[in-house]
Amino acid sequence: MDYIHVMQMTQSNLCVVAGLPDVIADFKEINRGVQPVVYYDTTFSMGDFYVSCLLYRHSLFVGNPVMPLLLLIHEKRTTESHTLLFEWFVKLTGITSVTCVADREKSISNAVLQVLPQSSMVYCWNHILGDVRVRVQLDNDSLIVS
DSSP states (O other), X not given: OTTEEEEEESSSOEEEEEOOHHHHHHHHHHTTTSOOEEEEEEEEEOSSOEEEXXXXXXXXSTTOXXXXXXXXXXXXXXXXXXXXXXXXXXXXXXXXOXXXXXXXXXXXXXXXXXXXXXXXXXEOHHHHHHHHHHHHHHHHHHOOOO
């Protein structure tokens, strides 16, 4: 199983980092000499565990499709869990600086900036818009219309 890079217990939290070697090689090739943009989110809650996806746009294909680079399967949404994924990202790619698009989950931002301190964090437009909608609805409920 050359796609499982690590399976580790961290403070009672089982974590697995997986990614296809050919996809990682493609990512390294198309991002040679540039600071890549990656997208990261804890997308799936699968009952007792989560799946977080590190994605990128493959610029050599028409339409620049989004491709999965690495997956993190984990029991808890902690900085330590996400740190493990980004440490393996550096080990597998040799890349130490990215622009990372993510939601505003503190554990993700902390992990990225801890492992990749030269990186930039950019917050996902969809998540910000969703937060604004919730806030507007809450404010609307408290407005008095005359």
